[in-house]
Amino acid sequence: MGKYKGRSAVACRGCHAQKLKCDGGDYIAQLERTANPSHRLEEAGSNFVDAAPSTPLRNAHEPSSLPMPAGEATATKTGMLSNCSAEGFIHELKEMAFPLSLDTLHDGNVSYTYMDLPSDSVEPRVVVKLPSLPLALRLFDKFEEIFCDYHWFLRGDFRARLELLYSNPIAQAKDRNWLGRVSLVLALAATFCYGLNDTSGVETSPSLGRGAGEDSEVLVPPGFALFEQGVMLVKRSLEEPTTEDVEALNLMVFYCYSLNRRRTAYTYAVQSIAIARLLKLDIALLKDSTCFDKSFEHRKRLWWTSFCMERMVATELGLPPSPATRSAQIDLPWAGDLPIEERHQFFDGSLLTLHCSLCEIKCQILDAVGRVGQESITEEKLIQELWPCLDTLWAWRESMPQCLHFEFASGIPPDMHKLSSMRGVASLYLRYHQCFILLVRPIYFRDFSRLLKSKGNVCSQQQSLEHPTFQNLQRLKLEGLRAARNNCRIVLDLFKGGKHARYGYWDSVQTFSSLSMLLLSRAILVDSQVAEDVHESTALYEHCRVMLRDMAQAGNLSARDHDTLLTDVEAIIEMLPRGACVLSAEDCSVPREEYSSEMFDWTWSEADWENVFNTCLKWV
DSSP: OOOOOOOOSOOOHHHHHTTOOOOSHHHHHHHHHHHOHHHHHHHHTOSOOOOSOOOOOOOTTSOOOOOOOGGGTOSSOOOOOOOOSHHHHHHHHHHHHSOOOGGGOOOOOOOOOOOOOGGGGOOOOOOOOOOOHHHHHHHHHHHHHHSTTSOOSOHHHHHHHHHHHHHSHHHHTTOHHHHHHHHHHHHHHHTTOOSOSOOTTSOOSOEEEOOSTTOSOEEEOTTHHHHHHHHHHOOOOSSSOOHHHHHHHHHHHHHHHHTTOHHHHHHHHHHHHHHHHHTTTTBOOOSOTTSOOHHHHHHHHHHHHHHHHHHHHHHHTTOOOOGGGGOOBOOOSOOSOOOGGGTTTOOOHHHHHHHHHHHHHHHHHHHHHHHHHTSOOOHHHHHHHHHHHHHHHHHHHHTSOGGGOOOOBTBSOHHHHTOTTHHHHHHHHHHHHHHHHHHHHHHHHHHHHHHHHTTTOOOOOHHHHHOHHHHHHHHHHHHHHHHHHHHHHHHHHHHHTTOSOTTOHHHHHHHHHHHHHHHHHHHHOOOHHHHHTHHHHHHHHHHHHHHHHHHHHTTOHHHHHHHHHHHHHHHHHHTSOTTOOOOOTTTOOOOHHHHTTTTTTTTOSSSOHHHHHHHHHTTO
């Protein structure tokens, strides 16, 4: 048998049958991709749906396209399997025999006979306690003011039914799911109500409760009793789910942040996505997309809210987003003007759309940061990996409606204060700036490691400042520092106006990330502009530090953890020699694996600061 001489340059069987020219390369590459388990896992964990074939690597400074949720990516990847059940077969036959019009169109779910479980009808007895009608309406107004950047339910219908609940409670007393959703809405609103005079029926100040771990008693946030009441009342029908189940789960997700129960929030978010898919909320049912339909818009926005809930908490836990969120076949929220008669039902859809695309960008950033952290790379490669994300963040901001463009050099501008959706816009910008901080964090950590390795030796800065690579890295670091300062200004203005999330997780973690960035920049950044702004950074740090401690003392468990971790970061920074600077790119090209095991030995001999520092990094 002769020696194998390699594959001849002829077409593969598929191309040969179609009279096409090829050398079999695409076919072999496809086989190799299929046979490679690690590549399949990498594809399964990818955060994006690529509608076009892969393109050659572009220049690191070339603007990248703005990533959008999978619903806009492509119509060729359906993400849906054909229904092979007997019911599905009959359903398709009936559709062919009796074509459905738009008026009789339904979600396509098929019915079947299933066994009832005794647990399906078990409903714990709950004594429902709600605040008075005036206070309930005030709380509902507060909810709409704060949580206007997502779609929770049809606003007008919810308010009308809430008023009917107090005028005729007997008629609605048996709808446990409805009473549960009312309790959850009022609970969320209570966390933003400070010093209400009429507090009958709802707690607007923290109270003592049981805590996990060593603490026997902790302060629980306002609305805690209403939240527990809502959880007990909401009973999801697993075999016959409804959109109301999705609404309740999304509300439960957000209140879990006030309890710092992130794993619980993730569980609720995954359930929300699963039920939304069962209800086919991720599939466009309306044939004519030029006309507005309330029910279809409600389903669509409910899906994208579930999409955001799942992605937000998944990234905080270091988990990949659910693959189910990458196969949506539905448009983003209605971009045109809402009909006058429907405006009371929906918030401004542009905020939800911006949140959806920002969730995609954050996934892209974490993916790039993961690649940077897993291998020893040069500064040039570091810029090549991170700069496209920076371009995407800038492009996202340019895509915003002009009425939402704001600068925060002096805090929240007056025009933004005038918006009814001011708190929602502030939350959007806080998440936007947080993405910058996450993006540049590897550069700060890399320089911090080199600073420890150099034992604080002051180096010549002239050559490094003239190096193009150093200048690009410096620009990235300055963007992160600028984002941290902006977030500090935003949360301080929210704090002064009584609109900060005193018991929330997101305001706490974003404040902590910003303060950590300000601390690291003191030791790492070498720039005249930074020296000029050092007094402002110090003032911002001190005021935000006080605010974070206030949140912790009020009973915010996440803020209490962040306050403790920030103390550890301060201690680490204080150990650095005064006047230390970062080594230049030419003088310090030590691979990651060569310095990672020894970088802490010279100064942390008396304490286990390495373990403390690694713990802190998880929270930045």
